[in-house]
Structures are given as structure tokens and as C-alpha cells.
Amino acid sequence: MLEAENKLIRQAQEGNRGSFGQLYDHYLDKIYRYVFLKVGSKHEAEDLCHDVFFSAWQNIGGYEEAGHPFSSWLYQIARNKVIDFYRTRRKHSPLDDVDEQFIKVVNNLEARFDDLMEFGRVQRAMEFLSEEQKDVLLMRFVEDLSHREIAAALEKTEGAIRLIQHRALNSLRDILQNKEKEKENGG
Amino acid sequence: MEDKIIKLLESLRLIKPDEEFKNRGRDLILNVHGGRRMAEVKTGIFSSVKFGAALALASVLMFVFIGGLSYFANYAFVADGFNAEALTAEAEQIDLKIQLGQARYSESASEVAARFSEAEKNKEEIDNLLDEIVL
Numbered sequence: 513m514l515e516a517e518n519k520l521i522r523q524a525q526e527g528n529r530g531s532f533g534q535l536y537d538h539y540l541d542k543i544y545r546y547v548f549l550k551v552g553s554k555h556e557a558e559d560l561c562h563d564v565f566f567s568a569w570q571n572i573g574g575y576e577e578a579g580h581p582f583s584s585w586l587y588q589i590a591r592n593k594v595i596d597f598y599r600t601r602r603k604h605s606p607l608d609d610v611d612e613q614f615i616k617v618v619n620n621l622e623a624r625f626d627d628l629m630e631f632g633r634v635q636r637a638m639e640f641l642s643e644e645q646k647d648v649l650l651m652r653f654v655e656d657l658s659h660r661e662i663a664a665a666l667e668k669t670e671g672a673i674r675l676i677q678h679r680a681l682n683s684l685r686d687i688l689q690n691k692e693k694e695k696e697n698g699g
Numbered sequence: 700m701e702d703k704i705i706k707l708l709e710s711l712r713l714i715k716p717d718e719e720f721k722n723r724g725r726d727l728i729l730n731v732h733g734g735r736r737m738a739e740v741k742t743g744i745f746s747s748v749k750f751g752a753a754l755a756l757a758s759v760l761m762f763v764f765i766g767g768l769s770y771f772a773n774y775a776f777v778a779d780g781f782n783a784e785a786l787t788a789e790a791e792q793i794d795l796k797i798q799l800g801q802a803r804y805s806e807s808a809s810e811v812a813a814r815f816s817e818a819e820k821n822k823e824e825i826d827n828l829l830d831e832i833v834l
Binding site: 529532533536537540541544545548549557558561562565566569631634649650653654655656681684685688689 | 704705707708709710711712714715720721725727728729730
């Protein structure tokens with residue numbers, strides 16, 4: 513959480529552009545990463561991110577903390593934008609037919625990966641998970657959100673989020689193990 | 700396996716947007732779009748339009764309701780007056796028809812009586828003739 517975030521939010525609610533600019537700078541990377549991993553395209557991720565922050569700026573007056581962190585509110589907007597994106601433009605997630613731009617971005621991270629192929633396998637395996645399970649894994653392990661923040665963003669209880677995370681990891685492990693077995697058996 | 704998956708997912712934290720997009724996006728949102736103040740103005744206009752539309756709709760409904768009430772009230776008054784007159788007229792017409800019917804009946808009855816009386820006369824004539832024949 514950004515230091516003096518509540519103060520920045522209050523100022524932004526009063527129309528202070530600089531304060532919202534600071535919130536934007538702090539959260540853009542996280543929201544961009546989440547959206548990018550959901551849509552798998554740099555250009556779509558940029559457009560959607562722009563929509564998310566524009567919508568946040570327009571509606572920040574309606575944001576009330578009330579136990580929900582600001583980050584959760586932003587992820588909630590981002591998630592809704594992604595859902596709208598798939599509802600109106602595409603029927604299926606593009607991650608299964610790996611976007612060229614996605615490969616480029618991931619290739620730039622190659623030096624950090626022990627095995628890029630391993631990443632491809634996990635990415636394909638994640639396609640078998642529900643959107644909710646994917647959301648929880650991305651928010652928890654990529655975005656490093658707490659269970660409380662994820663629960664607020666997905667409008668669920670913390671217990672439910674822990675359960676979804678547990679099941680998602682188990683499913684992912686089973687899928688990858690089955691794929692390995694198929695590979696060993698020459699399937 | 701689970702640790703490997705988590706480690707792999709964590710490594711995706713390195714994904715970042717372009718600096719150019721970041722700066723351009725901030726400027727667009729805060730300046731080009733007019734920012735929150737414009738949003739507030741838009742929201743204000745929109746909400747006042749909504750309020751105005753609601754007020755106008757409520758006025759129209761009130762007008763229709765009150766107009767409808769007064770129309771029905773007037774219509775009921777006229778209808779009452781009209782009904783009384785109409786009923787009287789109708790009643791008079793019924794009487795007239797009955798009188799005419801009675802007149803017709805009376806006329807036909809007198810005809811019948813005349814015929815009967817003629818028949819009676821004829822009967823007497825026939826009786827006389829029969830008496831003559833027999834006698």
C-alpha cells in the first residue's frame with residue numbers, strides 16, 4: 513500500500529490531479545501486468561489499462577474505503593473491463609494460441625527464467641483453470657496481493673480465496689503431471 | 700512442483716508497461732480527457748438531466764392523472780344529466796309506442812266488432828231465410 517494513500521485518495525476525490533497521478537504511477541504496473549496476463553496482448557492491455565484508470569479517475573468520488581483497499585477497487589475495475597473485453601470482442605482467451613506480442617514480452621524476461629519452455633507449459637496448463645482460479649493465482653503470486661485484498665477484489669471471503677488458491681494449485685500440478693506422463697508415453 | 704509453479708508465477712512480476720505508454724496514458728487521463736473536474740461536470744450535467752427528466756415525467760404523469768380525474772368527473776356529471784333526459788325521452792317514447800299499439804289494437808278491435816255485428820246481421824238474415832224455407 514502506498515504511503516499516505518488515504519490522503520492521496522481524499523485529495524484526488526477533491527479533484528487534485530497530482531494526487532491521482534501519484535496513485536496512477538504506483539498502481540499502473542500492477543494493473544497492467546494483471547490485464548496483460550489476462551488478455552495476452554500488449555496493445556489490448558494498454559487500451560484496457562487506460563480504460564481502467566480513466567474509469568477510476570471518473571468514479572473516484574464514489575470510492576469509499578469501508579474495509580476495501582484501494583488496490584482491490586482498482587483490480588475490481590480491471591477485472592470487469594477484462595470480462596467486458598471478452599464479452600464484446602473475443603469469445604476465448606488468447607493465451608491458448610500465444611500472442612506474438614506476448615512471446616516478445618516474455619522473451620525479454622528470458623534471462624530471468626531457467627526454462628522458458630517451462631513457462632509455456634504452465635501458461636498452457638492455466639488455460640484449463642477457471643477464470644476465478646486464474647485470477648486468484650495471478651493476484652496472489654504475480655501481484656503479491658494479500659488474501660484480504662483478493663477477497664475484496666473478487667467479492668468473496670478470505671476463506672473462499674484460500675480454498676480457490678489451494679484447488680487451483682492442485683489442479684495446475686495435476687495437469688502438468690498428466691502432461692508429463694503423456695509426453696513420457698509418447699502421446 | 701507447487702514451488703516451481705509459484706516461482707514461475709512470481710517471475711512474471713517483471714512484466715512492465717512501456718514508459719512512453721505510462722506517461723502518455725497519465726497525460727491523457729489527467730489532461731486531455733479533462734480529468735475529474737470534467738467528469739464531475741459531466742456527471743453533474745447527467746445527474747441534473749436525469750433529475751430534470753424525472754421531474755418532467757412526474758409533471759406529465761400528474762397532469763395526465765389530474766386531467767384524467769377532471770375529465771372523468773365532468774364526463775360523469777354530463778353523463779348523469781344526459782342519462783336522466785335520455786331515460787325520460789325513452790320512457791316517453793315507450794309510452795307513445797304503447798299508445799300507438801293500443802290505438803292499433805283498438806282500431807283492429809272495432810273492425811272485428813263491426814265484422815261481428817255484420818255477421819250477426821247476416822246471421823239474422825240467414826235465420827229468417829231458413830225459417831221461410833222451413834215454413
